Amino acid sequence: MEILAVGLTIALTIATSIPIGRYMARVFSGAKTWLDPIFVPVERLVLRLSTVNADEEQDWKAYAKSLLVSNVVMWLATFVVVTLQGMLFLNPDRIGNMEPALAFNTISSFTTNTNLQHYSGETGLSYLSQMIVITFLQFVTAATGMAALVAIIRALGGSRLTKLGNFYVDVTRAAVRVLLPLAILVATVLMWQGTPMTFEGAAKATTVEGREQAIARGPVAAEVAIKQLGTNGGGYFGPNSAHPYENPTPLSNLVETWSIAVIPMAMVWTLGQMIQRRRLALVIFLTMLALYLPLVAFIESQELGPAGSMEGKEVRFGAAMSALWAATTTVTSNGSVDTMHDSLTPLGGLVPMIGMWLNNIFGGVGVGFINMLIFIVVTVFVTGMMIGRTPEFLGKKVEGKEMKLASIAMLLHPLLILGGTAIACAVWAATKDPGTALGWLKNPGAHGFSEMMYEFSSAAANNGSGFEGLGDNTPFWNISTGLVMLLGRYIPIIAPLALAASLAAKPSAPEGAGSLRADSATFGLALWSVVVVLGLLMFMPVAVLGPIAEFLAMR
Amino acid sequence: MLTELRRGVLFTIVTMVLFGGVYHLLIWSIGRIFPRQAEGSLVRRADGTVIGSSLIAQKFTRPQYFHPRPSAVDYNAASAGGSNYGPSNPEYPKLVHEMATASGSGLDPHIPPAAAELQIARVARARNVNPATVRELVREHTEAPLFGVFGRARVNVLELNLALDQELPSSAPSPRSGAPSPRKRGEGLSRGTFSECPSPREAGRGWPKAG
Numbered sequence: 001m002e003i004l005a006v007g008l009t010i011a012l013t014i015a016t017s018i019p020i021g022r023y024m025a026r027v028f029s030g031a032k033t034w035l036d037p038i039f040v041p042v043e044r045l046v047l048r049l050s051t052v053n054a055d056e057e058q059d060w061k062a063y064a065k066s067l068l069v070s071n072v073v074m075w076l077a078t079f080v081v082v083t084l085q086g087m088l089f090l091n092p093d094r095i096g097n098m099e100p101a102l103a104f105n106t107i108s109s110f111t112t113n114t115n116l117q118h119y120s121g122e123t124g125l126s127y128l129s130q131m132i133v134i135t136f137l138q139f140v141t142a143a144t145g146m147a148a149l150v151a152i153i154r155a156l157g158g159s160r161l162t163k164l165g166n167f168y169v170d171v172t173r174a175a176v177r178v179l180l181p182l183a184i185l186v187a188t189v190l191m192w193q194g195t196p197m198t199f200e201g202a203a204k205a206t207t208v209e210g211r212e213q214a215i216a217r218g219p220v221a222a223e224v225a226i227k228q229l230g231t232n233g234g235g236y237f238g239p240n241s242a243h244p245y246e247n248p249t250p251l252s253n254l255v256e257t258w259s260i261a262v263i264p265m266a267m268v269w270t271l272g273q274m275i276q277r278r279r280l281a282l283v284i285f286l287t288m289l290a291l292y293l294p295l296v297a298f299i300e301s302q303e304l305g306p307a308g309s310m311e312g313k314e315v316r317f318g319a320a321m322s323a324l325w326a327a328t329t330t331v332t333s334n335g336s337v338d339t340m341h342d343s344l345t346p347l348g349g350l351v352p353m354i355g356m357w358l359n360n361i362f363g364g365v366g367v368g369f370i371n372m373l374i375f376i377v378v379t380v381f382v383t384g385m386m387i388g389r390t391p392e393f394l395g396k397k398v399e400g401k402e403m404k405l406a407s408i409a410m411l412l413h414p415l416l417i418l419g420g421t422a423i424a425c426a427v428w429a430a431t432k433d434p435g436t437a438l439g440w441l442k443n444p445g446a447h448g449f450s451e452m453m454y455e456f457s458s459a460a461a462n463n464g465s466g467f468e469g470l471g472d473n474t475p476f477w478n479i480s481t482g483l484v485m486l487l488g489r490y491i492p493i494i495a496p497l498a499l500a501a502s503l504a505a506k507p508s509a510p511e512g513a514g515s516l517r518a519d520s521a522t523f524g525l526a527l528w529s530v531v532v533v534l535g536l537l538m539f540m541p542v543a544v545l546g547p548i549a550e551f552l553a554m555r
Numbered sequence: 556m557l558t559e560l561r562r563g564v565l566f567t568i569v570t571m572v573l574f575g576g577v578y579h580l581l582i583w584s585i586g587r588i589f590p591r592q593a594e595g596s597l598v599r600r601a602d603g604t605v606i607g608s609s610l611i612a613q614k615f616t617r618p619q620y621f622h623p624r625p626s627a628v629d630y631n632a633a634s635a636g637g638s639n640y641g642p643s644n645p646e647y648p649k650l651v652h653e654m655a656t657a658s659g660s661g662l663d664p665h666i667p668p669a670a671a672e673l674q675i676a677r678v679a680r681a682r683n684v685n686p687a688t689v690r691e692l693v694r695e696h697t698e699a700p701l702f703g704v705f706g707r708a709r710v711n712v713l714e715l716n717l718a719l720d721q722e723l724p725s726s727a728p729s730p731r732s733g734a735p736s737p738r739k740r741g742e743g744l745s746r747g748t749f750s751e752c753p754s755p756r757e758a759g760r761g762w763p764k765a766g
Contacts, residue, residue, distance in 0.1 A: 005704040046573065050566040065559060073563040077571070093633075123634050132575030139574040168566060175570065180578070187582045194610050196595040197586035202633055203595055205605040207613040208620065208716055215608055215632040217595040222582040226574075239635050242659030244610040245595065250706030311656035312637045315624070315665040318700075318707040340637040340659045349641075447641035469639035550643050 002320035003300060009254060009324060010296070013261050014289075020182075020262060021269025027177045028150045028170065029274060039177045046172050057163035060501035063151050064494050066167035067144060071111055071490075074140065078133040079107045082125070091126035092201030093216070098124065105478035110134060112489035113141040113364060115227070115234030115335055115464035116455075116481060118473040122216035122237050127199060134234060135223045139183075142230025142263075143174035145366030148493045149267060150174075150274075152370060155500035156394055157275030159508035164501065174366075178263070179230055187225035189255050194248030197221040220245055228259035231364040233335030233464040241325075241338040242314055253317050253338060257325055260334045264362035267369050277394070279519035284372065287524045291361045291531060292331055295351050299323045302348035307554075312340030323348065330355030333364035335464025342443070342451070342467040346551035349467075350543060353454060356461035357539045358531060359413065364462060367489075370496045376518070377406040377499065379530045383516050383523070392515045395508040405499040409492045413460055414538040416484045420456035421542065425449070427476065440477075442469030446553060450546035455481060460488040598713065608632075609714055612662045619681035619725045621666070621674050621693075623712045628661040635661050665709035668697050682725045692718055 026033050047054050058066065081088070086097040098106065102118055109116040110133065119125065125134065147170035154164050191197055196217040203215040220236045224246050227234055241247040241256055268288070272281025302308060303323040313322045322339035329336055330352035341352055355361065360371035380398050384391025391398040428434045435441065441448040451467040458465055459481040466472065472481075516523055586593035598606045607613045612623040614630040623630075627638035637659040640646050671693045679686040696715045700706045719725075 001700070001704050002707070005700075005706075008704065042573075046566075046569050049569045050562055052562055052566070066562070069559050070563040070566055073560070073567045077567050120634060120636070131579050132571050135579070136571050136575040139578075140570050168562065172570075175574070180574075183578070184581065184585070188585050191582075191586045191589045191592055194592045194596050197583050197593045198595065199583070200594070203597055203605055203608070205597075205607045205613070207607050208713070208720070209613075209615060209617060211614060213607060213611075213613055213630065213632055215595060215597075215611055216634075219579050219583065221586065221593075222579045225582075237635055237660075239637060239660040239662075242637065243635055244612075244660060244662055244664055248596075248610050250701040254701070254705055307642070309642075309656055310658075311640065312659045313656075314658050314660065314663050315667055315709045316663075316706045321706065338659070340639055342639040342641055343637065343659075345642055442639055443641040443644045445643060447643050450641075467639070467641075468637070469641060550641070554643050 002318050003304070006296065006300065006320050006324045009257050009321070010293075013258050014265060016258070017262050017265035018269055021266035022273055024178055024266060024270040025273035027173050028270070033177075035177065035181055039181065042180075043172050043176045046176060047168060050168060052166070052168040054166065054169050056166050058166055059162050060151070060155070060164055060497050063164050063167045064497055067148065067493070068490065070167075070171075071144065074137065075107055075111045078110070078137060079103055081133050082106060082129050085126040085129045088126065088128050090128035090131070090199070092199075093122075093126075095124065095126045101475050101478040102473060105482040107133075108482040108485050109464065110137040110232075110234060111141060112462050112485045113145055113230070113232060113333075113367070114459065114462040114485045114489070115232045116459055116466065116485065117234055117464070118478055120238035121235060127218050130223060130236060131219060135226060138223070138226045138230050138232040138234065139175050139179055140171065142179060142226070142232060142365045143171045145231075145364055145493075146174035146178070146267070147171040147366070148497060149366035149369050152373065152497060152500040153271050153274050155504035156271075158504040160506070161504040162501075164504070179226060182229050182259075182263075183222075183225040186229060186255060186259055187221045190224055190248075190252055191221045193252040194245070195221040195224060195252065196245055217245060224256070225259070227336060228256045228334070229263060231260070231264060231332050231334040231368075233329065235336060239340075241336050242312075242340065244314075247317075247338055250316055250321075253321055253325075256336075256338070257321065257328060260325070260328050260336070261332055261362055263365045264332045264368050267366060268362075271369065277519060283519050283521070283524040284376075284527075287527050288361050288372070290524075290528055291358065292327075295331065295354060295361075296324060296327045299327045299344075299348050299351040302345045302351075305345075307345040308348070309343075312343030314338065327351050327355060329465060330463055331358070331361040331363070333359060333368060333461055333463045335458065337465050340468060341454075341465055342469045346447075346547045346554060349450065350547040352465065353450075353457055353543070353547065354535070354539075356457040356463045357413075357417070358535050359461045360531065367462070367493065371409075371492060373496055373500070374406045374409045374492075375531050375534070376527060377402060378410065378534070379523070379527045380516075380518070382530060383526050387516065389515060392509075393503070393518055395510060396503045396506045398503075401502055402499050405495045405502070409495040409499075410534075412487065412491050416460035416488055417453070417456045417539075418542065420460070420480060420484055421453045423480070424452045424456070424476075428452075438476075439471045439474070442471070446546055446549040450550065453542055453546050456484060459484040462489055598717070606717070607713055609711060610664055612658075612664045613713060615712065615716065617681070618677050620716045620719070621671060621678060621710075621712050624663050624666060624670075625655070625657045626661040627657045630662065632662055637661060664711055664713060666712055668693065668708050668710055671697075671710045671715070678719070682719070682723050684723050688723065689719070692722065
């Protein structure tokens with residue numbers, strides 16, 4: 001019966017992603033929608049107060065510059081808040097200032113939409129920080145990813161086009177007219193189900209057996225809603241959505257699981273709508289689905305199978321929905337959890353890693369599709385070589401410049417993950433009595449290796465989930481993953497933006513009979529194969545060293 | 556560049572106020588529709604003092620109460636978490652049972668009906684009542700999965716125990732003045748407080764049986 005819930009959840013998410021995708025296409029194209037009377041005035045106010053001229057069109061360089069400058073300002077402002085939170089207001093539980101190395105990691109994590117957390121929410125952040133640092137960044141960084149994709153979509157649809165829209169207009173529309181209405185809806189359902197929303201400090205209880213129990217709470221519902229919708233994933237409490245306050249019932253769990261995937265799925269339909277290529281959107285969507293469903297089926301077989309257990313899981317969700325969440329949160333770069341991934345079965349724990357390694361199956365809001373675009377360009381190139389024709393995508397020639405940019409974006413990901421893990425292993429091996437000297441690993445053997453590899457995979461994929469047995473609040477992990485998150489965010493946005501702009505500037509030629517059409521089933525199959533083969537080539541060796549070795553050792 | 560910087564700074568301030576402030580006030584206002592949930596589903600005594608939250612597990616060790624799942628954080632609701640034991644870890648529970656496995660949050664307020672069933676005999680003995688009466692109360696407090704498929708059947712331990720105290724008052728000393736439980740354990744993981752279902756490694760250490 002439990003497995004039926006998994007199927008229903010996926011079906012519901014796909015079905016609702018279609019109207020939401022259409023709505024987003026209208027928002028970003030400037031067409032009218034039924035929500036305009038409420039949210040358009042807010043959008044106008046934000047733009048006017050920010051002195052943005054909404055009619056100003058930017059080329060890709062100006063667009064990228066606005067993106068980077070706004071992100072640097074946000075980084076600095078929020079860094080100041082968390083490092084001074086102990087002296088500021090809205091701090092009923094008297095949380096102290098965050099120390100600089102941890103603050104570097106935390107702020108880099110949240111400005112890059114990663115939400116890797118080396119602190120624990122209820123003990124590490126004041127209410128003010130939860131509100132104006134975490135929740136604020138969860139809105140604007142998700143909107144930043146969406147804006148970047150919208151610019152790329154415009155570029156793909158254009159012919160001899162240089163202007164890609166205005167970054168501030170796009171980011172404001174994404175935040176105010178897409179994320180805000182959905183977040184209000186989701187937060188309301190969560191409060192109905194039991195998620196707290198209060199500015200009072202921890203509740204002091206005297207339990208039935210007479211013990212004192214302090215119960216941390218706060219403005220939780222507002223944050224959990226956007227954390228799920230914006231592929232952020234950074235929870236209010238340490239255990240994230242496994243915590244009964246963040247996720248009180250099976251219904252809240254359904255709504256939160258839906259919230260993880262619905263916008264990433266909808267963005268594919270948005271692309272089809274905006275450049276009038278619905279067949280292409282369908283082919284890409286089905287290709288992503290054909291990568292996603294086998295992962296879900298596999299993790300369900302592991303967690304519901306004889307090796308599965310309820311360690312790290314919650315009774316009210318059960319094993320099946322917990323496993324679905326684990327697969328969904330990692331393919332989409334969300335990174336929230338409702339079960340402890342460290343306690344998944346060895347091969348079950350491999351599934352979240354695969355999701356982060358590929359990082360393009362629906363993916364993060366906006367950026368997931370951008371990652372898939374890289375694989376599409378590579379596929380166009382590979383198939384073009386195979387049939388002996390100049391590679392073309394949407395009637396544009398794909399040449400050396402585009403391939404270089406695609407290669408940079410694609411190779412950076414394994415470089416950061418494998419390079420980072422190698423350095424961590426070297427440090428571990430060079431340290432005398434590393435277990436006590438470093439305090440990194442809670443689990444011995446191959447699983448310890450998996451913990452380190454998972455951390456870098458999560459950082460590079462801007463995912464944010466973790467094998468939390470890793471003692472990660474140390475200078476090494478704070479600085480190294482902080483840097484990996486920054487590189488893993490901005491290079492894979494800027495390089496594809498340059499690539500798309502380069503395609504946009506070319507004249508669009510009608511697709512001839514000899515070219516492989518991107519909106520065909522053949523192309524979908526080729527794309528699926530390229531993703532699988534490249535994924536295996538890049539990550540099979542470390543998969544063997546970690547989860548597969550653990551699986552074999554336990555037999 | 557100066558225009559760019561000014562826009563960046565102003566946009567940051569404006570959206571910080573909007574999403575960090577106004578949005579929270581809006582959600583908080585909507586939360587007035589659900590006042591009990593918004594303050595954390597707290598359960599109070601007649602005099603208004605807080606017993607706990609129906610959503611947050613609290614520690615129970617006495618035989619006359621049902622016990623929640625083990626907690627990696629000893630039911631600390633101000634700093635929650637799971638054990639994060641990997642499956643190959645020697646500490647990973649060998650018994651595939653909710654009463655031997657620590658929950659992800661360490662604050663799981665529920666146990667499955669089967670885990671309640673295993674405790675009925677002990678609770679009934681401690682309260683000197685017929686097990687059938689206790690079983691009936693457990694049945695009343697069992698929630699079915701949503702629409703029959705989402706989540707698992709579950710029993711809220713705190714709500715069940717409060718109902719027990721109300722309907723089948725214990726002849727044992729009152730909780731506030733009661734002697735400490737003989738099975739009181741040290742810090743950290745409190746696996747195996749559920750004595751009818753010890754894991755092999757715990758049974759091997761010979762912890763006292765209750766009841």
